[in-house]
Amino acid sequence: YSLHAHDNVIVGNGFAFSPGAWGASAGISISSSPDCLIERNLLIGNKEGLSLREQKRSTPLIGGGSEPVWNHHEIVRNNVFAYNRDAQVWGWFDIDDQRHWPKTIQEGSAAKQGQTDDKPTERPPAGLSLEDLKLTFENNLYYPAAGQGLFNWGVTWKKNKKYPDLDAVRRELGFDRGGEVADIAVKDFRRLDLRVPTDSPALRMQCYPQGDVFGVKLGTYMK
Numbered sequence: 001y002s003l004h005a006h007d008n009v010i011v012g013n014g015f016a017f018s019p020g021a022w023g024a025s026a027g028i029s030i031s032s033s034p035d036c037l038i039e040r041n042l043l044i045g046n047k048e049g050l051s052l053r054e055q056k057r058s059t060p061l062i063g064g065g066s067e068p069v070w071n072h073h074e075i076v077r078n079n080v081f082a083y084n085r086d087a088q089v090w091g092w093f094d095i096d097d098q099r100h101w102p103k104t105i106q107e108g109s110a111a112k113q114g115q116t117d118d119k120p121t122e123r124p125p126a127g128l129s130l131e132d133l134k135l136t137f138e139n140n141l142y143y144p145a146a147g148q149g150l151f152n153w154g155v156t157w158k159k160n161k162k163y164p165d166l167d168a169v170r171r172e173l174g175f176d177r178g179g180e181v182a183d184i185a186v187k188d189f190r191r192l193d194l195r196v197p198t199d200s201p202a203l204r205m206q207c208y209p210q211g212d213v214f215g216v217k218l219g220t221y222m223k
Helices: 166-172
Strands: 004-006 009-011 026-031 037-039 042-044 048-054 058-060 066-068 074-077 080-082 087-093 135-138 141-143 151-153 161-163
Touching: 009 026, 026 042, 042 048, 048 080, 080 087, 161 166
Parallel strands: 004 037, 009 042, 026 048, 037 074, 042 080, 048 087, 074 135, 080 141, 087 151
Antiparallel strands: 058 066, 151 161
């Protein structure tokens, strides 16, 4: 919990075939882990850029018993999500209580769902909605290439939706303050020369990693 992932370059992850890895085939995957901060990362050329993986999970307590754990109070800011094949961001929520959807579009009474569990202390409080999860996306730069997804929400075997633009994400999910869709135009992706033009929005938006990263070339170039 409370992961702080910052100033990383993450390229080429998630392409190995592994059916059990649904929701974990991304540059960064947050699975049932609250209070995470993800900032100034280059997440490019992965199967997915960032994923949120959710299922019913609990963690044991030192004094006995257990308590539920789930994704909430996450901050994702000032990152670059570009050229990721299936989606730049994907919320893989394999849950029945619909807490990953806004209350206005939840189907039926979410507050009554999942209440027959024998261990009520191992699930989140009833009646939650996306607004209650406090998932913050702000000042991120996105660039899906032709045929690639932007935001996907929900697992493929339950209710899900693909959002083709940030206006749709903001309108329905309430995410993404200050984000933009623009090409970062790295110098030579195949050679991992990830320098960007001096006028790149990645620099203006402070989305570019600070410091050096082994194995890649960072910095700027003149057009």
